[in-house]
Amino acid sequence: MAPKSTRAEATLDQDPSGVVVAQAQDRVSAVMGEIAEFWGFTRTMGRIFGLVYMSHEPLDQSTVRSRLSISAGSASTTMTALLEWGVLHREGRLYVAETNFFKLITAVLRQREAARVEQGIGAAREVIDTLRAADQDDARVRFALKRAEHMLGFFEMGRSFLEAFVERSPIRAILNGLARTASRLRPAPLPGRSTLELDDDHDTAEAAHDQDTHDQLDP
Template sequence: MKMTPLHQEFVLHFGEMGSRWGINRTVGQIYALLFLSSAPLNADQITEALGISRSNTSMGLKELQSWGLVLRKHLPGDRKEHFTTPDDLWLIVRTLIEERKKREIDPTLSKLRELEMQGPGGDDYAEARIAELREMIEMMTEFYDDMARLETEKLVRLMTYGSRLAGLIDKVGGYLPSTKS
C-alpha cells in the first residue's frame, strides 16, 4: 500500500497520540493505517507501509485484536490473513472508552476504596478528600455505565440535545442531589 501525504500525516499523528493514550506508538500507527485503508491489509503490507519490523506488526495486531479494534478478514483465494477495523465508528469509540476505563478509572477507584477501608489514618482532611474523589468517580462511572447501555441511536440523540438538557437541568435544579462545590 502506498501512503499518500494525508495517510502519512494521519498515521504519524495516531502514533504520537497513541503514546499519550498509553499504547505503543507502533500500535497507534497500525490502527491508523488500517482505519484509513479501503481494503483489508495483510501483515506484510502493514510492515512495508509503516517501515517497521514484522514482529512489531504481529505484536501490534495481536494487541489491537484483543481490544476488538482490529478484525481478521480472510479473502477468497488468499492464504494470508488480512486485517481491518470495524466500520461502526461508535463501536470503535465505545471500545476505546471502555479500555481506558479498565486501565485508568477502575484501578483508581479500587485504590480509593482500599484506602478508605484502612480506616482512620489521622488526617481527617486527606480522608475526606479521598472519600469525595471516590464518590465523584463512582457517580461518573455510574453515568458511563448508563450511557454504555444505550443503543447508539439513542446515545447520538441524547448528545445532540446537549445545551437543551443543560437548560432543563437548570429548571429542575431543586430536584437534583446537591454537590459540594
C-alpha cells in the same frame, strides 16, 4: 540507475492519484500514531490502524510492514493486539479496520479506563475504612476522612458517566443521573474550616441545585 528524484517524478506522472492517496495514508497514519501514544498505546498501533483504515482494500501483514518500515515481529505482535482490541478485523490473511469510532472509544473505556476507575474506588474505600476505625476525636482524622469521602464520590460519579456513555444511554438519562450524583457530592473540606460549616453550606447549595436541576431537566 535513475536518480531518486527522477523516479519519484516518473511515478507521479504515471499515477498521480496513487501518489496523493499514499501521501494521505502516510499523514493519517502519522496522526493516528500520535493519538495512540497520547492515549497510552504504542505509536506503531496507531500507525498500523491509520494505514489500514485509509486503505481502499484489505491489507496483508507484509504490505503493512513494507509501507511502515517495521519489523515482522513488531507487525505481528501489534496487529494481534489490535485484533484483540477490536480495532482491526481479519479476513483470512488480510486485515480491515473497524470504522465505528464510537465503538472503538467505548471498547477502550470499557476494557481499560473503567478498570482504573474501579481501582480508584477500591482504594478510596480502603482509606475510608481505615480512617473510620481511627480516633474520630482527632481533627486531622476527620479532615482526612472528609477528603477521602469526597474523592470516592467523584470516582463513583465518573463510573456512572462511563457506564452511561458505554451503554449509549439517552442524553437525558445521563444528565439526570449525573445531576443526582453531583447533588450528593459534598465539597471537600478546606483547611481551617469545620466540617459543620461545610455541611451547612452544602445543604443550602444542594436545595438550590435540586430546584435548578428540576427546572432544567424537567420543563
